[in-house]
Amino acid sequence: MPRASFPRWSAMPSSRPARPRSIRARRTSPRRIRQPRSVCRTRRPSRGNTSLRKEASATARAISPRSTTSSMAKTPSEGFVRGRRFLHPKLGFTFQAPDNFTLDNTAQAVIGVRDGGSQAMRFDVVRVPAEQSLGDYLNSGWMEGVEKASTEDITINGFPAASATAKGDQWQFKVYALRFGSDVYRFIFAARQKSTESERNARETVNSFRRLTLDEIQAARPLRIKVITVQPGDTVESLSHRMAGVDHPAERFRVLNGLDRNAQVKVRDRVKVVAD
Structure with a gap:
């Protein structure tokens, strides 16, 4: 599969990183499991096994706002990916990516890529002052091309949130900011061409964000x-x-x-x- 080219956007330099504990994710697919490290990091894959690696690495580099997100520690007691689902037992939340998306944890975010590379998503955490509305944050300049008239204050499963759209040269974006406790989480969706499917994928993913039940927290493990x-x-x-x-x-x-x-x-x- 040819290497996908994914969108870039710039972050507002004055944005402060969130606390390192805020969201720490561990990738639980074979390529990021620590043992055996030789298989994960040093063995050269065959040509037939490179498509997932190319999509994940391209997206990780491309969908990367600078200096606004926390580092994600790689410890099994923190968050992890299970198929299309991301769970964070310590912080007590989960969400699920759309069909045909592959999730990949990077050092700074959870990245999702649709098969074929026509859509991508990023989930990360930022620090937003409690007195600043989420709508104002989306329009504060951390992302270029935001259409201010599209900004909308919403509620997602009881959590205050805001959404907006943005346009780039080759990509269309749907952005959500959601306040969960003292942290604000961002869902950033990119599509080469806006469509009913891309809009539905973004909406259903964000609407899947919810608290984990006590049973789910106790059962969750990498x-x-x-x-x-x-x-x-x-x-x-x-x-x-x-x-x-x-x-x-x-x-x-x-x-x-x-x-x-x-x-x-x-x-x-x-x-x-x-x-x-």
């Missing part, structure tokens, strides 16, 4: 790497589909185990899978 022995009848497809909470399981299984596109596993091989 994924882990497990090493198993290949048994008679096992294939890449059968083994990869045992991996719970992982999108594109066959491709991620190949990346995790350094397998080429057409390579197959053999009986008694030791392979890595993602497990609860």
Whole structure:
């Protein structure tokens, strides 16, 4: 898949970073699990396994407002991704990305990319003074091209929020700011062409933001790497589909185990899978 080119925007220099504890995310797909580090960071993937890496890295570089977001520590006690869902048990919230989106945690944000690269999203946290309205924040200059007339104060599942649209040369944006406790979270959606689908994707994702229940908080935990022995009848497809909470399981299984596109596993091989 050719490398996608994603939008850039500039942040207002005077924006202060949020507290480092405010949102800390751990990627729980194989490419960011700490063990085994050699597979995640040093092994060269085959050509057939590069599309997810290219989309994620391109988006991470492109959708990056400067100096307004907190760092996300990579500890299992913090937030993590499960398929299209992001959960943060410590802070007590969750949201779900649209169908056909792949979520990826970066050092500064949770990034989502639609298959094909025609849409992207970013979720991050900023510090906004309590006395400043969210509508005023959206129009404060941290993002270029915001249409002030489009700014609207709204409520999302009981939380105060505001939305606005913005236009760039090649991308259309829908931006939301939502106040949760003492922090403000941003959803930034980008589409090459505004459509009913892109508008629905943005709206449904933001509306999925909610508090976690006590049961969900207690049950939430990151994924882990497990090493198993290949048994008679096992294939890449059968083994990869045992991996719970992982999108594109066959491709991620190949990346995790350094397998080429057409390579197959053999009986008694030791392979890595993602497990609860």
